[in-house]
Amino acid sequence: MAGRDWLLIQELLERGEEEFVDRLRGFHDAEALAGFAERWYSNASTRSRELLLAYLDRPLNAYRHEPLVKRLFKLAEKARDDEVMARFLVAFDRSVRRVEMDRVRNRYRSFRTEEEFERQKAAWQDEGADHLYGGISARTAYQPDVYQLQGVWREHVLAVPAGGTMPRAEWGRAAVHRGKLDRFRLFSVSTRRYLRRRAWRYFRRIGKTEWSRYVAGISGALAIYEDADVNDGLALLDNWGLVHALFHHSDVLQANPRGWLPREGRSLSELKPAPAFPEAWENESGRLLDLLRQARCRPVRRWAMGMLDRNPDAVLAQGLEALIGFLDSLDANVIAWAAGILERSGAAAGLEPAQWLALARKAGPDALPVLAGLLRRFLEPSRLTTDEAAELASSHSLPVARYGYDALNARAITPGDIPALLPVLDAACGPLRPELLDWLGTTLRALGYDVDRILLLLDSRHADARAAGLAWFRSAPEAGNDIELWRRLAESPHDDVRLALAQVLDRHAAEGGVDGRATDISRALDADRLRFLWAAILLNIHRGGRAKPGVVEQVATRLGRHPGDAPQLLPLLAIALRSLRTTERNAALVAVVKLTEKSPAAAAAVEAAFPELKWG
Known part of the structure; x- marks a missing residue:
């Protein structure tokens, strides 16, 4: 074998x-x-x-x-x-590898006379013996009495622990088979x-x-x-x-x-x-x-x-790129050292904005605060473009994000800059993010209402950005008459946007504006978009509990005015009527009863769709 x-x-x-x-x-x-x-x-x-x-x-x-x-x-x-x-x-x-350990050292001496015994005992005491034992003792009947002395010293020493040398005997082979070799090393300690x-x-x-x-x-x-x-x-x-x-x-x-x-x-x-x-x-x-x-x-x-600190000029002679490369080190001490040389020498002033951004993208958590200090000293915000400032503002590091935000705040934002502001929506710095979103919302409003500007917030994947957009949507008079905006919102994949839209529709329905009077909003939301919106809310099992009764009423109102839509809308009422939640089920029952009372044509469709209901 x-x-x-x-x-x-x-x-x-x-x-x-x-x-x-x-x-x-x-x-x-x-x-x-x-x-x-x-x-x-x-x-x-x-x-x-x-x-x-x-x-x-x-x-x-x-x-x-x-x-x-x-x-x-x-x-x-x-x-x-x-x-x-x-x-x-x-x-x-x-x-x-040495370890600290206590070692005991013993010494023994025998003496013929008591004077010699006492003299040695005093000497060992002066040497720091921890314990002394001894006295007169008769060895045999044929020998004279002797004085015996034992000294004990306890020492704190550095030593390699015993038993760490790799064995060569058969029991060592057994240790191999047991896999217990970690504490052994080849060759003796010496x-x-x-x-x-x-x-x-x-x-x-x-x-x-x-x-x-x-x-x-x-x-x-x-x-x-x-x-x-x-x-x-x-x-x-x-x-x-x-x-x-x-x-x-x-x-x-x-x-x-x-x-x-x-x-x-x-x-x-x-x-x-x-x-x-x-x-x-x-x-x-x-x-x-x-x-x-x-x-x-x-x-x-x-x-x-x-060693390098002894000749900083020689370090700089190796090239600026060689030095700034240390700003992405995993060692905070190396980062601080490189930043110190860059700061003292002023060499960082020669870096272009693109180089600073490249550093910010790859820098680690320890490097980003140092980098932010260098940015403030050596890079004028006016040298940054809007998209560069927005990228820095979206950093997860507070010092870097604050620098980017200050650079954005100092700029005069124009409509042409809006696409460059997209990174702000994904700002990763938690403490600064509310302030950034507030600035973005204020900036967009100051530029005037536009469907694409408000949708920049409402289409965001972040709930807090959509909340800012919804506040604008509810307060802006232009939003209430923007046909394109309502069409886009009806197809939103976000629950909070759909629920907000349903609430506004509910208010319009109460005022007779949805599907009753020929308002701009009713023309904006055709039957297919309304069905998509209502279905998305009624089928949501996690959110929308408060909005669902209003949606049920909107569906019933639509059916009362357009009985021909019954095949498409009655399944929506069925969702609410068969819900496990009492509020939704009761709202559906009330809507069905009102519907059958007001519209004989709708009543026939309802009775056919819900045979389990008993009509008195």
């Missing part, structure tokens, strides 16, 4: 399958893996290289893979392979410490003679570290190579073979960029900007910003 698995693994490598890495990590024949290292490393295919890097990105916890890892490391070191060595630097840094020092030493040797190559190689490693690798201050210091690369010359830290520690009385909050080989970074603003863009680790990004 193992032989077939091994053949499959090699075949997966030749085919470049993604499954190869998982299969390889699940293979535990150390001798076969040792022989495989050189064959894999020397494979010249691009895909084989990608799989090698993917393997090294995984934790060093694949059972019995020590020979493979060790030989790959030596091969890459000998080949001066900076890319693979960068992966090893990160992998070995991740393999050692070997892991040595390997991470050796990986850094590889880059240190390059930095002494080849600055450009050092910067390129170590940048590749710095871009790989993740926030999970530095989730607290101690974890940061456990990354031996990372700390050397960023803070080698810092007076805040001190190094020993077991790891970095803050100096007495110093804090990690005092850390500032102090890299190994600082001269190598002097003319590498482009590389630092790339690192700031690619880094997955917050301390690396902060370090890169600190």
